[in-house]
Amino acid sequence: MRSLTNADWYLIRGTGVVTLILFTLVVGLGIATTKRWRLPRLPRFVTLGLHRNLSLLAVVFLGVHIVTSMLDSYAHVGIAQIFLPVGTTRYGAFLGLGALSFDLMLAVVVTSLLRHRIGHRLWKSVHWLAYVSWPVALAHAAGIGTDSHAGWFVDTAVACTALVGAAVAWRVFELRRPYPKYLGAAS
Amino acid sequence: MTMKIRVNPILCDGYGQCAELLPEVIELDEWGYPIVPRGPIAAGLEPAAQRAVKMCPRLALSLERAA
Amino acid sequence: MSAAAVVERRDRASTRLLARVDTPLPRRARSELLAEIDASGLTGRGGAGFPTARKLAAVAKARRPLVVANGTEGEPASWKDKVLLSENPHLVVDGAVVAARIVGAREIVFAVGRANRTVRTRLAHALNARSDGFEVGIQTVPERFVAGEESALLHHLEGGPAKPTIGRPYERGVLVQNVETLANLGLVARYGSDWFRERGTAEEPGTVLVTVLGAVRRPGVAEVELGTPIRDVLQRFGGLSALPHALLIGGYFGTWVRAHDVLDLPLANAALKPLGASLGARTIVVLPHDACGLRESARVARYLADESAGQCGPCVFGIPAMADALERLDVERLRRLAPQVTGRGACAHPTGATRFVASAVDVFADEIRRHRQGRCCGANHDPVLPLGASRDWR
DSSP: OOOOOHHHHHHHHHHHHHHHHHHHHHHHHHHHHHHTOTTTTHHHHHHHHHHHHHHHHHHHHHHHHHHHHHHHHTTTTHHHHSSSSOOOOTTHHHHHHHHHHHHHHHHHHHHHHHHHHHHHHHHHHHHHHHHHHHHHHHHHHHHHHSSSHHHHHHHHHHHHHHHHHHHHHHHHEEEEHHHHTTTTTOO | OOEEEETTTTOOOHHHHHHHHHHTTEEEOTOOOOEOOSSSGGGGHHHHHHHHHHTTTTTEEEEEEEE | OGGOOOOOOTTTOOOSTTTTSSSSOOOOHHHHHHHHHHTTOOOSSSSSSBBBBHHHHHHSSSSSOEEEEEOOOOOTTTTTHHHHHHHHHHHHHHHHHHHHHHOOOOOOEEEEEESSSHHHHHHHHHTTTTSSSSSSEEEEEOOTTTTTTTTHHHHHHHHHHSSOOOSGGGGGGGEEEHHHHHHHHHHHHHHHHHHHHHSSSSSSSSSEEEEEEBBBBEEEEEEETTTTTTTHHHHTTTBBOOEHHHHEEGGGSSSEEHHHHHHSSBHHHHHHGGGGGGOOTTTEEEEETTOOOHHHHHHHHHHHHTOOSSHHHHHHHHHHHHHHHHHTHHHHHHHHHHHTTOOOSSHHHHHHHHHHHHHHHTTTTTHHHHHOOOOOOOTTTTOOOOOOOOOOOO
């Protein structure tokens, strides 16, 4: 039985926050793609490419976050608790939220990797779950209690929320298919 | 072995990523929708064509191979 | 128009499609029937002209084939299917039964437009009076221009909007056949391919139902032998009621042709091809000299724009752009638009609309000049080309 080490503890929290930041960017870039937005002077496929690549990077960080939380004897997270909100840990419901967010995100990522096999409609309907996964992940991060009151965490959480909020507002503001906007946008 | 690019006009939503990835053969019309060539495209363009097919956000592109 | 759908019965003895059949439908082997239809050279009478035998053979391979009799007739200028279904529904049902026997279907759906109650009532009456051993039913379809397109019709029957889809119904085991084609099937099954080929031309055999509107004395529907000179065809409708300027042949996906170029030609695709025209669903509208071809065409172009299913960018944007340009008489713009619109939709709508507009600009070139000088000779004429009114897709 491994004893608590500072390195593990920092790793769990550090990778957790990085995952949150990365997925925040991923949501923003996903919405930006539907808006045909481009990073200045770059082609539009870069927006979509970044959305996809950052999401895979985020999955890697999430993987480390999950594995270290299982290995760490202080955290005491079991394999079932990674996927299901079951059992008792010192983190209560907020760990379960992490599991829920993870499940939803897994569905989104797996269907995206298999996009060409499952067809557009099925892929699209599962992809919408990302809008559920993100706030649940934020609630997990905020409520789990490890850093909830730390200034740096609060600042980060507020910034991420602002970015996702702005992106969603942008999306909702023009929820009907934005055909006329792209008249003449042939470049 | 020839290769053609097909676009499903119902799925296509004028994202235009294909024209950026395969500018040699795909042009956009004045509304942002791709004009794909009717005939076969050069074999050397296959990797770029595959990328265009993979990147299409609406899965509207496909490659057709004929002997 | 509804009151004017007159059926020409003068040639009672020689009519085929509108003559009531008294003999029961003979039972023949599937392969024999299919060979007979192939030999007859029968092609689809809905406008696309697809070889019937080929479609039947494709659907016969399916596990659970379905026959759909297409009497939707979304083209506002065409009345032949409504007339056929009201006047001789039994022949259409015969043909549907023959088709069902050939492909091995158990169910036949008759699709008709929602608004026309006479058609529905007469067809229902005919279906009630017979028992051919198939599950039969009538489905009504909203009267949209593209709703009668075979994939759009199937989409509606499956519970969706009457909008076209990728993929052909016959590839999915569904035979969608125009009611006039089915009526011909019923006749070929009874009288054989040789009999069928006695009329018409060698390349375009048989008789067809033609709708003629506009400057004729008795607008309506009549059965005509393919290859008949167009002037004689117009005589069947009482002859011209005014000096003709141009004819619109093939409906709103068709083309305008100058009257003097076409009146002496036979009613056949082979003869019309050099003029860039084709029979389509055989609707002929005669435009008199005192009507304005440009105004009529602009109205129809706007109608075609409104009838887009809204699924494909080049159609959604291109057809309204063409309607705008036509209204402004911007010929240059139309020339630039045409290659961006034609052939770029999931169905023939953008192609047909482009063809229609291009033919208007060509045939009414003189009118364009006059309009630019501020003169229009047909400003006060009543509209000649009818439009549809439905706005529903389901």
